[in-house]
Amino acid sequence: MDAVAKKPLAVPTFMDKAETDRPGEAEVEAAVRLLIRWAGDNPNREGLLDTPRRVAKAYREMFGGYDKCPAEELGRTFEEVSGYDDLVLVRDIQFHSHCEHHMVPIVGRAHVAYLPDGKVVGLSKIARVVDIFAHRLQTQEAMTAQISGVIQEVLAPRGVAVMIEAEHMCMAMRGIRKQGSTTLTSSFTGAFRDNPEEQVRFITMVRGGAG
Ligand SMILES: [Zn+2]
Incomplete structure (x- = not known):
């Protein structure tokens, strides 16, 4: 087991919690509905009804890097x-x-x-x-x-x-x-x-x- 030097990293690892202030899923889905309207479509038409939920889920996956620490990943073994x-x-x-x-x-x-x-x-x-x-x-x-x-x-x-x-x-x-x-x-x-x-x-x- 090597000890990893604990000097501060020059690169962001975890984001400051206060700055991210993650909203709830309902809030995110409302924002997606707003973007659909901004694009010019109707969020209430059938094909788009489930889209806000899917987008919220996809975002958690595509931006999952905020919940992981690269230094930790490297430092483990x-x-x-x-x-x-x-x-x-x-x-x-x-x-x-x-x-x-x-x-x-x-x-x-x-x-x-x-x-x-x-x-x-x-x-x-x-x-x-x-x-x-x-x-x-x-x-x-x-x-x-x-x-x-x-x-x-x-x-x-x-x-x-x-x-x-x-x-x-x-x-x-x-x-x-x-x-x-x-x-x-x-x-x-x-x-x-x-x-x-x-x-x-x-x-x-x-x-x-x-x-
Ligand atoms: Zn760009």
């Missing part, structure tokens, strides 16, 4: 790796998120690497961390930094590299309506930030087997 200290890359972690500006989907893939310094976690934990942050209202930039931040904080590796490629439905469906354009963001810490060769190695490995 470390694996025995008998001296392995080279790059660990988890590539093509598919995710769905929602942009915090329009609350429409962001669909993409994350590539996450770190250079262990004694602590290694199960690979599924990395994917879980991406998933938790994705299940919150996001900007791609913030999400990229949050993933690298929490891994750096909890595992204290020699470096973390995160790259996210995503399509923003708010760009595809509204405004400038640019379909198929992908936004790329990256975040590097430690050796990845300081050593261009490590960055190149990361990008080469990410690109290596992609599509």
Whole structure:
């Protein structure tokens, strides 16, 4: 059992309860009915009668990341790796998120690497961390930094590299309506930030087997 250093995280984990002030389901359903009317439809027509209830349920699932702590997810178990200290890359972690500006989907893939310094976690934990942050209202930039931040904080590796490629439905469906354009963001810490060769190695490995 390794003790995880208890310094404050640079990234949000649990939201401040007072700020979220979660409403009751009836209140949420009323809000959905209002949005249906705003869209121009009639919330009382048959096909839409159950929609507010379904939307409320879907929101709890799609935004379930507020109830989970990524640091806790990473901190629970470390694996025995008998001296392995080279790059660990988890590539093509598919995710769905929602942009915090329009609350429409962001669909993409994350590539996450770190250079262990004694602590290694199960690979599924990395994917879980991406998933938790994705299940919150996001900007791609913030999400990229949050993933690298929490891994750096909890595992204290020699470096973390995160790259996210995503399509923003708010760009595809509204405004400038640019379909198929992908936004790329990256975040590097430690050796990845300081050593261009490590960055190149990361990008080469990410690109290596992609599509
Ligand atoms: Zn947006």
